[in-house]
Amino acid sequence: NAGVTQTPKFQVLKTGQSMTLQCAQDMNHNSMYWYRQDPGMGLRLIYYSASEGTTDKGEVPNGYNVSRLNKREFSLRLESAAPSQTSVYFCASSDGVPNQPQHFGDGTRLSIL
Amino acid sequence: GENVEQHPSTLSVQEGDSAVIKCTYSDSASNYFPWYKQELGKRPQLIIDIRSNVGEKKDQRIAVTLNKTAKHFSLHITETQPEDSAVYFCAASTGWGGSQGNLIFGKGTKLSVKP
Numbered sequence: 001n002a003g004v005t006q007t008p009k010f011q012v013l014k015t016g017q018s019m020t021l022q023c024a025q026d027m028n029h030n031s032m033y034w035y036r037q038d039p040g041m042g043l044r045l046i047y048y049s050a051s052e053g054t055t056d057k058g059e060v061p062n063g064y065n066v067s068r069l070n071k072r073e074f075s076l077r078l079e080s081a082a083p084s085q086t087s088v089y090f091c092a093s094s095d096g097v098p099n100q101p102q103h104f105g106d107g108t109r110l111s112i113l
Numbered sequence: 114g115e116n117v118e119q120h121p122s123t124l125s126v127q128e129g130d131s132a133v134i135k136c137t138y139s140d141s142a143s144n145y146f147p148w149y150k151q152e153l154g155k156r157p158q159l160i161i162d163i164r165s166n167v168g169e170k171k172d173q174r175i176a177v178t179l180n181k182t183a184k185h186f187s188l189h190i191t192e193t194q195p196e197d198s199a200v201y202f203c204a205a206s207t208g209w210g211g212s213q214g215n216l217i218f219g220k221g222t223k224l225s226v227k228p
Contacts, residue, residue: 090157
């Protein structure tokens with residue numbers, strides 16, 4: 001049981017390049033989330049998908065797009081990467097019913113030069 | 114919207130001592146409060162959570178207390194060990210669907226346990 005799997009684990013991009021971060025979960029969860037983690041800032045929600053077929057903006061959505069491909073997969077796309085998007089990106093999933101915890105992937109460490 | 118404040122930002126204790134981390138929240142409708150532990154370079158992992166229908170929950174050396182009137186909750190770690198060294202995050206949620214079901218995280222507490 002892998003839980004939440006993120007690819008790639010590390011990536012270096014040049015300013016202006018595009019990239020898609022992949023996330024898949026095998027827990028049959030309804031809800032999925034993308035966070036970014038910066039030093040001293042905690043975890044900030046970029047986008048979420050409450051259920052298959054829906055996506056919504058979180059706290060810091062600018063510069064990102066998402067796709068809920070199916071129940072298992074939720075991808076995050078940077079169309080034109082900027083140095084301010086250098087961060088660690090975490091995907092998470094939850095059952096989607098009230099008061100249930102979120103389970104995180106191992107993260108993607110993204111550097112934009 | 115919900116705002117979660119976490120204190121202290123860093124905490125250093127001697128092995129065997131207790132550690133307490135406190136969080137306050139702003140939305141009185143919040144009713145789910147998980148705590149996550151994140152070791153260096155690793156994913157955040159749930160260590161304990163509490164729902165608003167209880168005031169305290171324990172799991173071995175870890176306990177969480179909730180004061181809904183004052184809108185604060187705390188993590189207590191007793192008999193600390195070096196492997197407890199990590200960053201701890203609190204979070205709050207109203208538990209309902211849509212955006213209100215999302216977790217709002219505190220900014221984290223870096224706990225260092227000195228042997």
